[in-house]
Amino acid sequence: MRRRLRDDRGSALVEFSWLAIILLVPLVWIVISVFEVQQGAFATSAAARAAGRAYALAPDDATGEARAEAVVRQVLADQGTPGQRATVTVSCQTPGDSCHVGTSVITVRVDSAVDLPLFPDILGKGAASFSLDATHTVPIGQYVVSAPPDGEGRGR
Template identity: 65%
Template sequence: MRRPVPRGDRGSAIVELVWLGILLLVPLLWIVVSVFQVQGGAFAVSSAARSAGRAFALAPDDVSGQRAAEAAARQALRDQGIEGVPVDVSVTCTPYPTSCHSGTSVITVVVTSRVVLPLMPDFLGGDRPSFQLDSSHTVPIGRYREVQADVADP
């Protein structure tokens, strides 16, 4: 007669490996995806700052320059796939703080936005977690600018 062989822990290693794999792999996967999302957002905000600086510098005056800078920043973020987040565009200039489009001014555009971190359900904490990003770009206004001359037709 054969005696049954006691199994003990035989075969449980595979079960433990699967459970540990799931418990460790899911957070690691979330961290990697979040890092990629933040890096993409950093590229997008940097591009938005460059675009906003160029748009402001090419505008005829400061008021239309601010509108053009905000529109350019939003478009640059949208081109990179970032939509539905608040965007703040601030413009400062030196040495003429009253008129940024005069002579040898140097303008600095700072774009601030945020990236919503992926794969987080809303029930875990109200607002979805996000990461704030900002970037600045400095543009010199040329000494020699094109002047719109009033030319009468002959």
């Protein structure tokens, strides 16, 4: 009885195809995730800078906080990340009660997170996210010329 030999022609192509699928799919996911995180980092940094400027240009602290929040939402939408969540925290180093005096230094911190794309929900609770934050410090006098105390320096 004669045994029939198995023909191996074409098996290398099949093996290469499966290996390419197994290696390329995670690699493509990693590259897309890195791009999403980088886009979110740029958006968060731009949002912190714009929020600091908006706060400094506001006439008072309450208006400044409202403007900073609105600017952060707008900048994130403009950068292509409209669904990105963000929290704005404003602090200032000032000798008085108001952050809007000539020697104040305003620090704006924007905390946000970027959801990783195509992450299956069965691996955890909801989509996986990458936490981002950016801080921008603005001396109040950089954008606003404060009035001198007691009318000094006014025209004669």
